[in-house]
Amino acid sequence: YSGSFLYAIIDWSFGQKCNRHRIRTWNAEQRLICDLLDNYQVRWGRPVRNTSEGVEVRFGLQLIHISDLDEKNQVLITNQWQIYEWEDEALKWNPAHYDNLKDIRLPIKRIWQPDVTLYNYADTRLEEKRDVLAIVYHNGTVLWKPMSIFKSTCQIDIRRFPYDRQNCSMKFGTWTYDQSKVDLKFYRDIEKFDLNSYVKSNEWSIIGNRASRFTEKYDCCPEVYVDLKFFISLERRGGFYNYILILPCVLLSCLTCILFWLPPESPSKLVLGMNIFTSFFVLLLLLYKNMPSNAEHIPRIGAYYCLNMGMIATSTFLCTIVVHIYFRGSGPMPVVFRKVFLEWLATLFFMVPHTNTPEHHESYSLIPPNKAVCGGDKFEKFELLKERFKSLGDKHLRTTNNDPNDENIELTIEHECGQSIEDPLS
Numbered sequence: 001y002s003g004s005f006l007y008a009i010i011d012w013s014f015g016q017k018c019n020r021h022r023i024r025t026w027n028a029e030q031r032l033i034c035d036l037l038d039n040y041q042v043r044w045g046r047p048v049r050n051t052s053e054g055v056e057v058r059f060g061l062q063l064i065h066i067s068d069l070d071e072k073n074q075v076l077i078t079n080q081w082q083i084y085e086w087e088d089e090a091l092k093w094n095p096a097h098y099d100n101l102k103d104i105r106l107p108i109k110r111i112w113q114p115d116v117t118l119y120n121y122a123d124t125r126l127e128e129k130r131d132v133l134a135i136v137y138h139n140g141t142v143l144w145k146p147m148s149i150f151k152s153t154c155q156i157d158i159r160r161f162p163y164d165r166q167n168c169s170m171k172f173g174t175w176t177y178d179q180s181k182v183d184l185k186f187y188r189d190i191e192k193f194d195l196n197s198y199v200k201s202n203e204w205s206i207i208g209n210r211a212s213r214f215t216e217k218y219d220c221c222p223e224v225y226v227d228l229k230f231f232i233s234l235e236r237r238g239g240f241y242n243y244i245l246i247l248p249c250v251l252l253s254c255l256t257c258i259l260f261w262l263p264p265e266s267p268s269k270l271v272l273g274m275n276i277f278t279s280f281f282v283l284l285l286l287l288y289k290n291m292p293s294n295a296e297h298i299p300r301i302g303a304y305y306c307l308n309m310g311m312i313a314t315s316t317f318l319c320t321i322v323v324h325i326y327f328r329g330s331g332p333m334p335v336v337f338r339k340v341f342l343e344w345l346a347t348l349f350f351m352v353p354h355t356n357t358p359e360h361h362e363s364y365s366l367i368p369p370n371k372a373v374c375g376g377d378k379f380e381k382f383e384l385l386k387e388r389f390k391s392l393g394d395k396h397l398r399t400t401n402n403d404p405n406d407e408n409i410e411l412t413i414e415h416e417c418g419q420s421i422e423d424p425l426s
Contacts, residue, residue: 028099036136037110040090046181047088047112047140054180057114058085059172060187061230062145062194066201069154069166069234072292075122076154076168081197083187084114084144092140105133108144114182119171119227123151158291161299162241165207166234173227179215184226186211193230203240208233245283245301252279256308259315264322273316280309 026034046055060083067077088111095102111134134144154168174182191211198206211230218225238246255276262269284305291299333342 028101029104032093032098032101032104033106036091036093036104036106040111043110043112045112046177047086047090049089054183055086055114056183056185057116057174058185058187059083059116059228060190060194061170061172062196063198063232065199066204066206066234067149069156069168069204071156071158071161071290073122074154074156074292076150076152076170078150078152078170080148080150082116082144082146082148083194084116084142084146085187086114086142087140088112088136088142089140091136091142093138095138102138104136106136108132108134108146111136111142113144114184115175115177116172116184117175118150118152119173120153120169121151122153156292156295157297158295158299159297161287161291161301162236162238162245164236166236167208168232168234170230170232171227172230173225178221178223179226180223182226184213184228186213186228193232203237204234205237206232207235245287248279248283249301249304252276252283253308256312259312264319265326267323269319270316270323273312273319277309277312277316280305280312284309 048055062081062083064079064081067079069076091106091111108131113134132144132146134142136142150170152168152170154166156166158164172184174184191213192209193211195206195209209232211228214227214229215224216227217223255272259269259272259276262272284302287299287302287305291302
């Protein structure tokens with residue numbers, strides 16, 4: 001509170017009349033300030049001799065730093081210097097009368113100032129250093145450069161995240177003065193942000209910078225108002241997101257391809273599928289934390305995450321059915337399953353049915369189980385089939401008609417073929 005109290009005392013002292021008895025001991029600058037402020041009685045009136053005249057205010061923005069672009073709240077936070085320049089008829093003097101002094105500094109609260117305001121502000125707590133001293137020249141020109149931290153609204157398009165480009169704008173205009181009273185123009189005809197003192201952002205690059213002057217009539221008032229609109233285009237630096245969103249996505253996509261190479265009856269396929277599904281879900285949560293919840297569009301990378309999760313969920317569902325059929329036990333295949341899997345789907349996937357002959361039965365017992373009919377794996381059913389062939393002893397006995405082993409062989413092969421057709425991507 002001590003700083004505010006001291007500032008109040010200084011402001012009160014400026015508001016008092018100069019002590020003319022001590023004026024001879026002052027220097028030229030002090031005498032000039034005393035003379036100007038004594039004659040500057042009303043600081044709320046426009047500094048013109050004729051009320052029909054207008055004040056030309058030249059306005060510009062010097063961008064210092066882009067603090068943040070909050071995609072979730074759609075707010076652009078920037079650190080800027082505002083530049084104001086206008087002529088004040090009450091602040092003119094002859095330099096020859098004051099030791100050839102051509103400029104002085106005055107507190108802005110003691111003189112008139114334009115009420116230029118950011119229209120599309122996103123926070124009522126506007127942080128401005130409006131107590132900065134104004135530079136006043138002998139011809140009445142006032143130059144004022146307050147520092148500000150603006151929080152402006154910005155429409156965010158997140159479809160190309162994290163390689164997106166955002167277009168933001170800032171609209172400035174006088175709040176109460178129409179064009180006939182205050183005419184707002186660009187400072188030194190610079191129709192863009194001044195980037196001479198700009199400090200580069202780690203996340204955003206400036207790829208577009210321009211400004212335009214507009215005149216507009218509002219429903220509340222019949223007068224014409226002037227506003228200056230500054231446009232800036234930003235491109236995200238996606239280096240950081242390449243490591244936390246893109247690279248894991250590429251690796252998980254490769255694992256998804258490996259998932260479809262596993263045999264459908266393998267339990268490890270279920271485990272791997274659920275692990276990949278969980279990993280994509282974690283990436284989706286990371287993406288959600290940076291995105292607005294009520295956005296009009298969703299990021300394309302988020303749609304890709306959901307597509308992979310859908311494929312893995314479908315594969316896991318079909319794999320569960322295959323495992324259930326595989327371990328259900330021996331028995332004749334239902335007529336409907338035989339019709340669908342061994343005839344229709346087998347024809348669709350160009351799978352040739354086996355020939356049930358004794359010679360083929362003998363060939364099955366001689367090849368390794370992992371190269372059996374329809375791409376089966378080395379599981380207990382083929383081991384059981386192999387043990388049955390070995391127990392026969394004599395190869396000629398396998399040619400006997402009505403051998404019950406022939407029926408078991410046919411049932412086993414039918415089940416293996418049906419499972420392979422049911423999950424053809426495996």
